[in-house]
Amino acid sequence: MIKFCMRIFSLIALSISVLFFVISSTFAGSPTKVGFVYLTTPGDHGWTYAHELGKQMVEKRFGKDVKVSVVENVPEGPDATRVIRELAKQGNEIIFTTSFGYMEPTLKVAKEFPDVKFEHITGYKRSKNVATGNIRFYEGRYIQGVVAGLMTKTNKIGYIGAYPIAEVIMGINAFAQGLKSVNKDASISVIWANTWYDPVKEADAAKVHIAEGADVLAQHTDSPAMLQIAEKNGAMGFGQSTDMSAFAPKAQLFASINNWGPYYIKKIEELRNGKWNTGDGPNHWPGNVWGGIKSDMLVISKFENMPSNVAQKAQEALDGIKSGKINIFAGPLVDNTGKEIIPAGKALDDGALWGMNYYLQGVNGKVPG
C-alpha cells in the first residue's frame, strides 16, 4: 500500500515538474540559457581566462536576459561528450565549447540535439547546428615580428610552439613576415614543446633559446613560464592570450589578448533574434566567425619596455592591419627552401592559411612530420 502511494505521489510530482518546465520554457521573456565548456579552471592568465572574461562580458551585456552555466576542467575526449550532452539536456539553447579538442564531441552531441545551437572554438568542422569561432591570432604575431626585429641585438629569435598544426605554423609565418619587414638579418628558430601546457618544459625551452643566443622570445603555449625566464635572464618576450606583464614587468613587450566577448554577444544576440544560422552547403561556411584586430577580437596591449621609435613602428603595423593596408600574406611569398608559394600581386586566402605546412623565409629548419 505504501509502495503504491509512493508511486502515485512520485507520478504526481513528476507531472507537476514537467508542467512547470513546459510553462517556464514557453513563457516569453524567459532568460536565454547559455552553456560554456572550459578546458581548465580559468585562473587569471592564459587561454581559459580569456574565455572567462568573454563570459563576464556576456553577463554584463545581457544581465537577467541570459542564464549562464559553466563547466570547468573538462578533458578533451569522452568526458567532453558527456559534459556537453548534459548541458544540452539541461536546456541550454546555445553552448560554447572552448577548445580545439572538443570538435568531435561537439559534433556528436549536436546530432543528438538538433534544436540546440553549438559554437565550437577554433574548430574547422561545422554542421546545421554547429558553428565555429576563431581569432586571427596571426595578426598579433605580425606585430610581434616587427617589434622583435627592431629589439633584437643578436638577430636570433626564439619561438616556442605547442604542436606543428596550421594554426601555430601560420603564427610563426606571420611573425616571420613582420620580422622581415624591418630586419632582413634576423631569423627565427622554433622549438616544439609538443604540449599546450607544461610550465617546466616551456621554461626549459626558453632557457635553451637564450643559451643559444636568442634575445627575443615568442610563444604559442599557455603558461607564463617563458616570460618569467626571459625576465630573469634579461631577454624580452610577448604575452600569450592575456596580459602577462604581472609575471614579467621588465620583459613583456606587449601581449596579444584574446577578446571573445564581442563574438559571444553577437552569437547570443543572433540566437535571441532568431537569426542564428550556419547556412547551407557541405561546409556551412556562413557559420564561421574568424575575427581579428579589426573586429576587436584580438586586442593588442600597451607597447612597453621599448624605445618610442619601436613603439611607433609597432603602432603603424597595428594601424596598417586594422585599416587593411597591410596584408600579412601578400605575395611574393617564398618558403625557406626557396620554393615560391605565391607570386607578387596575389595573396594567400583563408583556405591556404589553414593548409600551411611550410615555413616562410626567415624561419630556420623545417616543419616536423
Added chain:
Amino acid sequence: MDALVLTIIATSIPLLLAATGELIAEKSGVLNLGVEGMMLSGAVGALGAVLWLENPYYGIVAGALSGVLMASIFSIFTINFMTNQVATGLGLTIFATGLTGLAGAPLVGKTIPSLPKIEIFLLSDIPVVGSILFNQDFVAYLSIAIIIYISFFLKYSKSGIILRAVGDDHQSAHSVGYPVKKIRWYATCFGGMCAGIGGAYIPLVLTPHWSEGMTAGRGWIALALVVFASWIPWRIIVGALIFGGITIAQLVGQARGWPIPSQLLSMMPYLATIIALTMISGKLSKNNSVVPSSLGKPFFGSQ
C-alpha cells in the same frame, strides 16, 4: 654550454629527489603511485609559504611538510587499513591534483623570489666545473647529500638493513620482532618528504609561479626512474641526468635544426627504462633479486 649543463641539472633535480624518496618507500615494500600528487602538494605548499613568509627557504620546509601530509594519508589507508597500494596511490594523485587546484586558486598569478645560488668557498672558483657544480642552490646540494646518505644507510646501517628486510619479506621481519607497519610508515613519509621538496623545487627555482598541475607528469617519470636505477641509489643520479639531458637535448636539437625527430629523443628515457626492466628480469632468473620481494603487498599481521 655552461648554461645548458646548468639547465640539465636544474631539470633533473625534482626527478632526482622524488625518485630517491620513492626508492626508500619501495625498499620497505610500499609502492606509492602518488608521487605526482605529493609533488604537486609540495609545489603549492612551497609557493604559499614563500608568499606568506617571504623567504624561499621556508618554501623547502613547507614543501616537505605538504609531501609528508600526503604520504600520511596514503599510509593510513595502505598500511593501517591495508588497502590496495596501486589503487590508493592513483587515488592519491587524483585527489592531490584536485586539492592543489583548489588550494592554489588564490595563488595563481603571483610570483615569488627564487632560491639563491650558494657558491662554495674556493671550489666554485675551479674553472668550468666550479661554476657548474659548486654554484648551485641549497636544494641541489641537499639532494646529493640525501643520495649519499641513503646509499650508506641502506648498505651499512642496521636500520637500513632492517628496512630492506621489511621490504623483502615482511612476515619474517615481523616474526623476528620488527615493527613492519611503523617502519613502512617512516619510509613512506620520507618518500613524501622528498617528493614534496622535489615538487617545491619547481616553483622555487624552475618557474616561480603556481599553475594547476604544473608538475606535468614528472612524478610518473620519477617512478620510472626507480625501476631504471634498479633500486640502487647512485644510479638515480645517472638516470635523472639522462632523463634531464635528453629532455634538454631534444630542445637544443630543435633550436639548432638537428635532423633527429624530437619525438624520437623524447621516447629515449622510456626506452631506457624498458631495457633496464628487461635486464632486471634477466637477473631475477639467476636468483639475484633487486626488486624488493614484498613490494606492493599489504602486510596483514597484527601489531
